[in-house]
Amino acid sequence: MFKWIHKFGSPPFVYGFSKALSPWIGLASLGLFAWGLYLGLVKAPPDYEQGEVYRIMYVHVPAAWMSMFVYVVMAISSAVFIIWRMKLADAVAEASAFIGASFTFLALVTGSIWGRPTWGTWWEWDARLTSELVLLFLYLGYIALRSAIEHPQSGARAAAILAIVGVVNIPIIHFSVEWWNSLHQPASITRADGPTMHISMIIPLFVMLGAFQLYYAHHLLVKLRVVMLERDRRTKWVAERVQNGKL
Amino acid sequence: MAEWLSMGGRGAFVWSAYGITAFVLIVNWVWLKHQVRAAATKSKRLAKPNKTYDT
Numbered sequence: 353m354f355k356w357i358h359k360f361g362s363p364p365f366v367y368g369f370s371k372a373l374s375p376w377i378g379l380a381s382l383g384l385f386a387w388g389l390y391l392g393l394v395k396a397p398p399d400y401e402q403g404e405v406y407r408i409m410y411v412h413v414p415a416a417w418m419s420m421f422v423y424v425v426m427a428i429s430s431a432v433f434i435i436w437r438m439k440l441a442d443a444v445a446e447a448s449a450f451i452g453a454s455f456t457f458l459a460l461v462t463g464s465i466w467g468r469p470t471w472g473t474w475w476e477w478d479a480r481l482t483s484e485l486v487l488l489f490l491y492l493g494y495i496a497l498r499s500a501i502e503h504p505q506s507g508a509r510a511a512a513i514l515a516i517v518g519v520v521n522i523p524i525i526h527f528s529v530e531w532w533n534s535l536h537q538p539a540s541i542t543r544a545d546g547p548t549m550h551i552s553m554i555i556p557l558f559v560m561l562g563a564f565q566l567y568y569a570h571h572l573l574v575k576l577r578v579v580m581l582e583r584d585r586r587t588k589w590v591a592e593r594v595q596n597g598k599l
Numbered sequence: 600m601a602e603w604l605s606m607g608g609r610g611a612f613v614w615s616a617y618g619i620t621a622f623v624l625i626v627n628w629v630w631l632k633h634q635v636r637a638a639a640t641k642s643k644r645l646a647k648p649n650k651t652y653d654t
Binding site for chain 1: 603606607609612613615616617619620623624627628631632634635638639641642643645646
């Protein structure tokens with residue numbers, strides 16, 4: 353077990369692993385997107401209250417879930433980096449920041465587009481929307497902090513601390529609709545008494561969530577290669593890969 | 600087909616949400632491919648035979 357974990361701390365191993373696996377994950381993601389779009393836009397019935405506009409859910413909800421999931425990945429990686437000084441964990445956090453910010457941006461924009469016809473407003477300063485906006489600022493702050501500090505090691509440590517502290521915002525986002533009065537609807541899937549949606553509407557949602565998850569996995573693996581090449585450019589393993597034509 | 604595209608009169612909202620999502624995901628993917636190519640090119644330029652490398 354520990355041998356296996358140790359392997360994932362080695363950049364040459366992770367580079368090869370990423371190169372072998374990322375195209376297949378990318379293809380699987382593409383397949384799930386096609387299937388999810390077909391189910392969500394064609395097969396799923398219209399909602400009895402919202403009509404067809406509820407179909408925005410199939411991009412909005414996965415983007416919102418991913419915005420939180422990627423941040424948790426970033427925070428855990430940052431903690432591993434701070435505690436065990438594992439450089440690859442920091443690389444995972446760095447590689448996740450921009451795509452996490454993109455998911456958060458998408459959650460906010462698609463939510464706003466959904467809000468206009470259902471609530472009659474593009475934006476409301478309520479707890480769910482505001483805490484999601486704070487999440488976007490946390491991602492942007494992380495990216496800015498890393499690039500603002502000249503010494504890479506100090507920049508990585510400062511950004512890691514920000515990522516760990518910022519994780520407190522994740523339960524706030526999740527429970528905001530229960531803790532405060534909100535325009536945003538309460539949870540429909542993750543409820544103790546079961547989902548309030550029909551199965552024909554839930555299946556496309558989970559297919560799209562799978563597509564978003566695999567898109568992130570593909571993005572993370574490829575971006576890790578970029579980060580590792582930038583950091584280890586002058587090391588022997590990169591030189592050997594260049595000489596063997598395996599970059 | 601036209602009925603499906605109109606999405607019950609809410610087509611502008613539905614399709615703009617899907618369009619923005621597709622745009623962001625595709626731009627991210629294209630930008631990532633560009634970064635991979637740039638990083639590989641730079642590494643190839645810097646890797647010279649008979650050089651002592653960091654381990």
